[in-house]
Amino acid sequence: MGGCKVRILSRADFERSTLRVARSLIGKYLVREGPAGVQAGRIVEVEAYVGLTDRASHASRGRTPRTDVMFGQAGVAYVYLVYGMHHCFNVVTEREGYPAAILIRAVVTGSPARLIDGPGRVCRAFGIDRALNRMDLTSGRELWIEDRSERVSESAISRLPRIGVDYAGEWAAKPYRFRLNGLS
DNA sequence: AGATTGATCCAT
DNA sequence: TGGATCAATCTG
Numbered sequence: 382m383g384g385c386k387v388r389i390l391s392r393a394d395f396e397r398s399t400l401r402v403a404r405s406l407i408g409k410y411l412v413r414e415g416p417a418g419v420q421a422g423r424i425v426e427v428e429a430y431v432g433l434t435d436r437a438s439h440a441s442r443g444r445t446p447r448t449d450v451m452f453g454q455a456g457v458a459y460v461y462l463v464y465g466m467h468h469c470f471n472v473v474t475e476r477e478g479y480p481a482a483i484l485i486r487a488v489v490t491g492s493p494a495r496l497i498d499g500p501g502r503v504c505r506a507f508g509i510d511r512a513l514n515r516m517d518l519t520s521g522r523e524l525w526i527e528d529r530s531e532r533v534s535e536s537a538i539s540r541l542p543r544i545g546v547d548y549a550g551e552w553a554a555k556p557y558r559f560r561l562n563g564l565s
Numbered sequence: 566a567g568a569t570t571g572a573t574c575c576a577t
Numbered sequence: 578t579g580g581a582t583c584a585a586t587c588t589g
Contacts, residue, residue: 447574486584545585
């Protein structure tokens with residue numbers, strides 16, 4: 382088939398408004414090149430964490446050893462351990478000095494296709510852990526995101542409140558979660 | 566609903 | 578230095 386271009390997302394793709402990048406990540410592909418070979422998953426759910434004032438964001442309490450990566454260069458991985466057990470994978474966005482990132486919450490992968498629903502499950506399935514924290518996702522090595530020229534219409538995406546951030550007051554209700562409609 | 570698990574952060 | 582907290586998941 383002609384016209385089916387594949388492009389690895391570049392720094393410039395991530396150096397934009399986090400909400401817009403989050404929206405655009407739906408339908409892109411997370412690709413992991415590891416010891417077990419190459420795996421790819423179609424991204425179907427993400428959450429945006431935007432700036433110092435976003436009380437749901439780890440960065441809302443300032444720049445610390447953990448959140449430092451969120452203040453850094455866009456297109457870099459932010460991977461952390463939550464509840465002592467599960468890893469969560471994020472992509473850093475926006476200009477340097479502005480803390481923001483997008484959590485990858487669900488992908489569809491494999492044949493037959495199966496939904497991997499939940500950030501901890503995504504990391505487990507793709508072998509992502511803190512060893513990949515601060516990795517440059519634009520290098521085309523180990524971990525990156527591909528645009529495979531699949532258009533996803535606005536009407537195919539729901540905007541919902543983020544999960545597990547009830548502590549964040551009014552910020553908990555903001556529709557910063559983007560999910561593809563029609564998933565099981 | 567309750568247990569799990571350990572890094573992180575801040576106040577004691 | 579101690580302890581509350583946590584962007585989750587599994588089992589019942």
